[in-house]
Amino acid sequence: MEKEIRIYNYGFKELRTYLFVALFVLGNLLLPQLCHLIPNGGKILLPIYFFTLIASYKFGIKVGLMTAVLSPIINSILFGMPALAILPAILTKSVILAIAAAFIASKTNKISLMNLLAIILIYQVVGTLAEWAMTSSFYVAVQDFRIGIPGMLVQLLGCYFLLKLER
Template identity: 55%
Template sequence: MDATLRLHSLPFSSVRTYLTAALFVIGNIALPQLLHLVPQGGVTWLPIYFFTLVGAYKYGWRVGLLTALASPVVNSLMFGMPPVAALPAIMLKSVLLALIAGWTASCFNKASLLMLVAVVLGYQVLGTLGEWVMKADFYAACQDFRIGIPGMLLQIIGGWIMINFVIRRN
């Protein structure tokens, strides 16, 4: 299975990098809008991170970083979600996710469930620590671990499916 999986590291100088990131930003706009129709959908399903994970893992940290920075800002400007006050913590976690996913993909050149568990736990633990420093409120910083377990599982399982089957050969 892993033999035909192609992972990329697109450079900032390539137009393909920006086009690919734009597609993942669109995904990170559409998925949250869909899941925000469900009560507590955003905090439960953590949809703003999904395509950042897939983009960074499949196309490299640069695509992930562009997606991580643009998605929360565009969503906030267009729809008011996430609220501006939440942007620093969400962007911290998004950037950590992009960097950790891109690094993991480049080091191991495959996408297993175990690796995606490590990526998701890595960005969540580091992001929670950063959010705790920002907010000085450990309980609030742990919200993703209290409420967002379904979203983390979506990132792990859904991300694995997207990377290994949906966009496998691209």
């Protein structure tokens, strides 16, 4: 089922851009902390991508890319997660996610499970290939597909329902 939604695309000169970025980065700081209370919660639930997907889909490429870049960096600085060794792979996947979400949202102006599934598959497959190139380890690169399926499902369903809440 698809629902037409309003897509915003704020500019760099608008205060709203930075307020939304701050809000989504805060979400991407808090959600991983909650998930890390569960053993391997970060690896299983992939929380660092959740609010980046919403930011990019609803508020466009500028809010999405700033959220995608700032969230992992600030998390790494404040909490040591993601570890510096995997930060490039996380940043790569986050940026791919932001670009894919903003692009699909702008082309369809609809929220659907299929749109979100396409975004998740794009950022995971392309990100996995990039991570494999960075690490030279296929086993490490496919970790999200080995143990992160619950997180992808949370992204799919959670983001779908949050994006549908538009007033």
